[in-house]
């Protein structure tokens with residue numbers, strides 16, 4: 001269960017890290033903060049590239065940072081954009097790799113929580129590691 005304090009910490013962390021977003025092409029800055037089951041928070045920002053398709057989203061940066069440090073279980077992720085944009089399909093799929101119970105907090109840069117939704121609801125009928133069982 002996510003406390004109100006943790007909810008605010010995640011949103012504030014995403015807001016603060018968003019300043020490091022590298023988005024010279026879209027100017028759409030995104031900050032993310034991922035809470036692991038061990039209690040650590042990994043932040044992430046979007047990083048764009050002149051070769052557009054190699055751009056990566058803030059959510060995946062946060063996940064990859066956490067996974068590269070041995071984390072595999074996540075409780076919640078806050079995603080902050082100017083207008084409360086929702087995670088893209090690629091990020092939903094990467095997040096699904098680690099469990100559909102993940103809570104997703106979608107907020108704007110003023111800290112307003114626009115939506116709180118489980119990954120299972122955000123990505124119905126997800127393709128997961130279990131899908132590979134034969």
Ligand SMILES: [Zn+2]
Nearest residue numbers: 057087088091
């Ligand atoms: Zn994305």
